[in-house]
Amino acid sequence: MIVAAQPAGFADVRATNLAVVLRHVRGNAPCSRADIAAATGLNKATVSILVADLIRRRLLRETGPSGHRVGRPSTMLGLDGEPYVAVGIEVGSDQLTAIAVDLPGTRLLSWHRSFADHAASPGRAVAAIVALARRATAHLTRQGRQVLGLTVAVPALVDGDGVVRHSPSLGWHNLDLHGELATALRKPDYPIAVDNNANLAILAEQRYGPYAGPANLAYLASDTAISAGIVVQGHLLRGSRGFSGAIGHIQVMPDGPPCVCGRRGCLEAVAGIPALIRRALPEADSGPRRSDLAPDLQEIQRRAKANDPSTVEALAETGRWLGYGAALLTNLLNPDVIILGGRFAPLAPWLLASAEAALTARAVAPHAGGCRIVASTLGAGSAALGAAARVLDQIDAGHLPEPSSSAAHPRI
Amino acid sequence: MIVAAQPAGFADVRATNLAVVLRHVRGNAPCSRADIAAATGLNKATVSILVADLIRRRLLRETGPSGHRVGRPSTMLGLDGEPYVAVGIEVGSDQLTAIAVDLPGTRLLSWHRSFADHAASPGRAVAAIVALARRATAHLTRQGRQVLGLTVAVPALVDGDGVVRHSPSLGWHNLDLHGELATALRKPDYPIAVDNNANLAILAEQRYGPYAGPANLAYLASDTAISAGIVVQGHLLRGSRGFSGAIGHIQVMPDGPPCVCGRRGCLEAVAGIPALIRRALPEADSGPRRSDLAPDLQEIQRRAKANDPSTVEALAETGRWLGYGAALLTNLLNPDVIILGGRFAPLAPWLLASAEAALTARAVAPHAGGCRIVASTLGAGSAALGAAARVLDQIDAGHLPEPSSSAAHPRI
Incomplete structure (x- = not known):
């Protein structure tokens, strides 16, 4: 036999x-x-x-x-799976986003909280994340739901233990975010994880987005930090220590503008949202750690819709740099699709043409090896959504929950 | 149950x-x-x-x-496996290398043939490859061996059908090398494959090299063309159409020296072997398609061993650019090891220090995310060796050969 x-x-x-x-x-x-x-x-x-x-x-x-x-x-x-929910929290430069989804994929909450004041101090940042996680958990538990886990998405290189090794945009280095969250949440009865925001955003695209099909895809962007999530043959590429996708601080313009990381001419320094705001709204406050970028981005979108030439050109210039980043991904990885997400997604109508042109010009393979650049359709907070998806993926991997007594007998 | x-x-x-x-x-x-x-x-x-x-x-x-x-x-x-041999042929800019290995890993032949005259004309190139393949096959068959397959390694983007889509260094575009080889070899009773040389070189490292252990590694270099072979979680990364690893024509110096691809300042144009020869031996012929680079490389090695300052600096400069390429790989992929191979391997003693320094400076992750740059120990023709390994890998995948009558009853 x-x-x-x-x-x-x-x-x-x-x-x-x-x-x-x-x-x-x-x-x-x-x-x-x-x-x-x-x-x-x-x-x-x-x-x-x-x-x-x-x-x-x-x-x-x-x-x-x-x-x-x-x-x-x-x-x-x-x-079914309605009793089971997962919570994802995305740490952006100016806000925290909390999203909860149940197993069938229904979003149960989508909250945004201002964050900029906390970014300077890791202690205050942890307190703000914990407060948001507690409120979300309490809200879900009152509804008779069972929280399966919490994942926090950060614009950072995060190691396998949930330690933030390096985050130029938040200014955090060697911060044991996982440990601090576990302590502050008093070791809750659900697991906590910390992961890179682009990695989590691409998990959301795989689980909920229309581009889940292609085996090889990449996600480019995030909030104000730029990083890449990379999927190869259907699997997230993490690298040996979890530090893959650090595209934002690759130098693309020697002697270019200074970057939050201390270098000059990084992709993030020329293609990031703060650079776009400086380009399109030279009159606006252009500090790297702004309290709320939304009004400026809405103003840029309003002017672009009105075909304001200098705004359209500023967006096209940002698109060209994003295309440069897309070409780096294409030349090394030959993906089918590169998804533009985060704060770039709503601006995509004014970014994609120049991004595609730059990709085609800089890609070694003819026709960019078949790669297309598309906009994410998941809306704001896709990294938070992916953070929740990461918890639910554990069920697919065979870690099945048992209903708790409260979840099995929800309030009537 | x-x-x-x-x-x-x-x-x-x-x-x-x-x-x-x-x-x-x-x-x-x-x-x-x-x-x-x-x-x-x-x-x-x-x-x-x-x-x-x-x-x-x-x-x-x-x-x-x-x-x-x-x-x-x-x-x-x-x-056992001694009856079974695989043939790999590496197409370099100035030479063809044929290597045959049997299943236990013994190299049965290692031949080099001048190739530069043929590079300009794909027809003459195919004829030269075919002649070498025929001689190798006849030589092995006379020894009572059974040839399981032939793989040809080219410095090119190669699609899944063995069509060379794009090779700046050879000047080939949309050349159906697989079809032409099959026709010219009159459909031999073994399979033929065509693949990218860096992909095959890293297969050789996995099968025969000391760096087979790490799950995430990359191979940087080749002959005069520069490309990358990438292994993720033990598997070769090919991308959606087989066009991964095209690092050689990423621009690293805006308005840099002209490249064989028609662009300027590509990694290959500043870090490649012809650029090294121009830098170290300004008196030498510096055309991109030289008939034989070995004498110049031996002279560079001789001067470096004698501590000639300008030679040592020329090598250090090449090392810095290779470190730039290594940083691109590290920032996107976070490998454990980057293997410097091809014609760079024997020069590694004078390249590695500056390459490591550039990698550390340009890597976003602290300490380059743990990545080391090492020299290949497989000697010249590692892509040819990997080409043979690709044939033998089919056995590991479950495509087991039946001994032919001649192989089952070798000459006594």
Whole structure:
């Protein structure tokens, strides 16, 4: 008899198969037990046992009989998962964004809080993040939801232990954000993670965006910091220590304008949102750590819609530099799609043409190796959304939650 | 009963398990059938059947009893595979290199042929490659070996069909090298492949080099063209169309020296071997397509060994630019190791210090994210070696050869 090599233990196989069934229903609901058996290669009796377990855990539910089949109607299954929510908090230069989603993908809250005053002091920043996380958790728990985890997205190089090693835009270095959050939240009964914002934004695109299909994609941007999230063959590229995607401080203009990192002519210094504001609104306050960038960005958008020539040219110039960054990604990685996100997404109508032209001119491969630049459709806070998605991805990986008593018996 | 999802077909499982056993013996020889069963999770009867098949195919052989065990001695197994050889040919700007290796890794031939006259005309280049492939194949067949395949390494963007889409250094564009080779070799009974030289060089490093361990590594260099081979989590990164690693024509010096690609200030134009020769030997012929670069490189090495200040500085300058390229790779990919190969490897003693310094200065992550730059130890023709390895990797992937009659009964 020939059997597959390296069989896993019984418990591992069961967790894997539960996750296989759950992922199948997420991608194909409504579907019957027989559909699942046919698609996964598991036998029908096994599928029934697994489905019963997933229903008990409130991850699946029966949605009624199939209406359009030959023969006896099957009971169809859909995602439940409503008791389970994940919280993501994105740390931007001028604001905090908290987003909570449940397992089926419904956004339960989307909060923004001013942050600039706190950025200078890591202690005050941690306090502000903790306060927001507590309010969000309390709000969700009152609704009978069970919080599965919290991920905090930061514009920074973050190591595997959740230590912020280097964040030029926040001015943080070797800050054990994970440890400080865990202490301040008094070790909550859910896991906490800290991760790079572009990595999390591209996870959101994979899970919720229309560009989830391509196996090779990259995300360029963020808030005011610029970094890249990179997906290779469907998997996030993290590098050996988690420091991948640091495109923002690659020098693109020798002796260019000074950058928050202390160097000159970095991509972020010429293509970032503060540089755009300086270019388009020379009269505006142009400090690197502004309290609220939204009014200036709205003004730029208003002028661009009115076809103001100098605004349109300022945006085109920003687009050219973003295209330069896209060409770096294309030449090294040959992705199918580069997604422009963060604060650039709403400005994309005035950025994309010049970005595509710069990409084509600087890409070594003809026609940029087939790469397109597109705008994210996920709206503001996609890194916060990805931060929540990172928690939910743990379920797909086989770490299945048990309903708590409060979640199993929500308030009536 | 819970079983693993998506079981493969019987034939697939058998091929997979044959490959699992073969890979285990390659990594752990000598070892017994019981060792294999313990390590792979396959039961002993299955292992015996698989080993018998592998011995029949002359992929494994019994190497005698174990000498130092308690109890009845086991019969130990080792790699055979001597009947099977793979041929790799590397196309450089001034020479062709052919290397043949058998499955255990013994180099059977290592030939160099002048090539510069042919580079201008793809037709003459194909004829030269074919002539070399024919001579190598005939030489190996006369020794009773069975040629499993031929891979040709080119300094070019190569698509999945073996079409050279773009090679600035050879001046080839949209050349169906795979098709032309297959026609000229009259569809031989072994598969032909065409691939990028840096991709193949890093495959050689993974299979034969001392830096196979790190999961994330990059290879920088080549012959006179500069490109990068990138390994992420142990797998070669190819991108969506096979055009990854095109680092040589990223602009690193605006308004820098002209490049063979038609742009200015590309990494290849400032860090490549012709640029080094111009810098170190201003009196030498500095055309981009030289007939033989070896004498100049030997002269540079001779002067560097004699501590000639201008030569040492010319090498340090080249090292600084290579460090610039290494920083691009580090900032985007955070590899553990960057391997300097091709014609740079023997010059590494005079390149590495300035390359490391430039890497550290330009890397965003502190301490370059842990990345080291090292010199390849595989010698000249590592892309040719990797080209042969690419053929042998097919065996590891489960495409197992059957011995031909001539290989099964070699000349006595």
